[in-house]
Amino acid sequence: MTHNKLHSVRRFPGRLRGWQGLAVVFGCGLLPVHGLNYTLGVSTEMAGATDVLLVDSEMFVRLRNDQREITVSLGAAEIDLEYRPPKVNILGRSEDLSESKQSGQLTWREGLDERMQWTFSCGGYQGFTDYRSLWLDEYYRQLFSTVAGYQTADVGGLNASIGGKYEYLKGSGLVTCSVGWQQDEVAPGYEKIIFGPLLRGEDNLATWRFGVGSEHVLSPRVRFKQDAAAIQSTARAWRYAYGAETAWALADAWTARLRLETAKEAEFHAGSAALLMERDWEGRWFAGLALRAYADNGQIIDPLLISGAAPPLDSYLLQLTLRYAGPHATWRLALGPYLTRYSQLTPGTARFAPLYQDRDWFAAQGAWAWRF
Amino acid sequence: MSLAVLAVASCTAVPAFQQQRLAKSNMVFDDTNAFAFSSRLLPQSEPGTGSTGAAQGGGCTACK
Numbered sequence: 001m002t003h004n005k006l007h008s009v010r011r012f013p014g015r016l017r018g019w020q021g022l023a024v025v026f027g028c029g030l031l032p033v034h035g036l037n038y039t040l041g042v043s044t045e046m047a048g049a050t051d052v053l054l055v056d057s058e059m060f061v062r063l064r065n066d067q068r069e070i071t072v073s074l075g076a077a078e079i080d081l082e083y084r085p086p087k088v089n090i091l092g093r094s095e096d097l098s099e100s101k102q103s104g105q106l107t108w109r110e111g112l113d114e115r116m117q118w119t120f121s122c123g124g125y126q127g128f129t130d131y132r133s134l135w136l137d138e139y140y141r142q143l144f145s146t147v148a149g150y151q152t153a154d155v156g157g158l159n160a161s162i163g164g165k166y167e168y169l170k171g172s173g174l175v176t177c178s179v180g181w182q183q184d185e186v187a188p189g190y191e192k193i194i195f196g197p198l199l200r201g202e203d204n205l206a207t208w209r210f211g212v213g214s215e216h217v218l219s220p221r222v223r224f225k226q227d228a229a230a231i232q233s234t235a236r237a238w239r240y241a242y243g244a245e246t247a248w249a250l251a252d253a254w255t256a257r258l259r260l261e262t263a264k265e266a267e268f269h270a271g272s273a274a275l276l277m278e279r280d281w282e283g284r285w286f287a288g289l290a291l292r293a294y295a296d297n298g299q300i301i302d303p304l305l306i307s308g309a310a311p312p313l314d315s316y317l318l319q320l321t322l323r324y325a326g327p328h329a330t331w332r333l334a335l336g337p338y339l340t341r342y343s344q345l346t347p348g349t350a351r352f353a354p355l356y357q358d359r360d361w362f363a364a365q366g367a368w369a370w371r372f
Numbered sequence: 373m374s375l376a377v378l379a380v381a382s383c384t385a386v387p388a389f390q391q392q393r394l395a396k397s398n399m400v401f402d403d404t405n406a407f408a409f410s411s412r413l414l415p416q417s418e419p420g421t422g423s424t425g426a427a428q429g430g431g432c433t434a435c436k
Contacts, residue, residue, distance in 0.1 A: 047413045056412045130416035172385045215401060220390040225401045249393035263420040270420020283396055296420045310419050325397040340417050
């Protein structure tokens with residue numbers, strides 16, 4: 001270590017106040033102060049329909065210097081759901097459900113100044129991850145909570161991952177690979193056999209994800225990124241996913257971004273396409289229009305079997321976006337309609353009609369970050 | 373697959389003075405900034421979206 005570098009490690013930056021001081025204390029020993037900067041960010045997202053309201057918020061603190069970056073994020077999400085029992089469940093009752101989820105994540109990136117970078121991440125959450133799980137949990141609770149063998153769900157999970165990124169062509173090309181592990185405690189389904197015991201579904205799911213990816217500059221106007229993953233979860237077939245995204249500078253002030261995604265798991269297929277057209281002013285203000293369409297063939301294999309699996313779905317998103325990127329602050333607002341349309345339910349899934357009903361959502365996103 | 377191979381093969385080293393457009397904030401792929409092109413809520417409705425492998429709960433004993 002050179003004298004200058006050693007000196008810079010020992011010297012704290014000029015005027016540190018309040019949480020900035022705390023941030024430096026947090027990073028002390030991990031992040032030499034040379035070139036150290038901090039980013040504070042918050043983001044929130046909401047989607048509401050007539051019977052569901054979803055809100056997901058996150059805040060993060062990021063400390064970064066020339067060599068490494070450490071990000072700590074905390075999240076809080078809320079699901080408000082008007083549960084209406086299926087008509088076949090004559091003893092069922094309507095309930096207003098409200099569940100919250102808390103989460104935390106630590107991400108460490110090492111070697112920012114080198115061609116080979118490493119990323120380590122770990123985190124966890126407590127609470128329902130989606131409104132479908134909450135609806136099904138209430139459905140089974142109302143049916144079987146008085147039957148021997150029923151257990152109240154205690155949902156949550158942990159995750160950890162490691163990834164590498166190699167820049168094989170400076171500023172123009174890189175490849176990535178990653179391995180991730182996730183353990184989820186979920187609310188299981190139940191099935192009552194006549195004159196038999198109550199069967200409880202799998203509630204502890206382990207997931208492994210193996211990913212590769214690359215990013216390339218194809219020309220002075222086009223940047224391209226792709227990623228592929230093989231995912232294996234307990235008691236499920238392998239899922240294979242692929243995504244490709246292109247950013248294209250159409251003109252000095254116009255940019256188009258196109259993202260295509262596909263996923264396959266046994267007989268299940270899904271695909272989506274998203275296009276964002278954006279106009280910018282001086283590279284500071286950006287206004288855009290985003291369109292996205294998604295389709296899958298459903299997760300039902302036997303249409304006669306009673307199942308909470310999702311029927312085929314088409315969905316459409318239209319969003320207006322407004323963003324600002326300044327020397328210190330960046331923020332984004334996006335809002336617009338989101339439509340979900342299910343195919344006709346099968347005899348086995350007809351009882352889940354209140355869950356798998358067509359919905360007209362209103363979706364909004366907001367994000368803000370400040371770099372010190 | 374052919375798209376992936378084509379992309380790698382087509383990768384070119386663009387001189388710094390020609391990277392002005394590529395450096396704009398909406399031309400950079402970065403999942404962490406305000407220009408991220410994703411949603412945390414949409415995967416709740418779409419079982420084929422989100423390749424993190426996160427497991428959806430509330431399944432069923434005879435799922436599928």
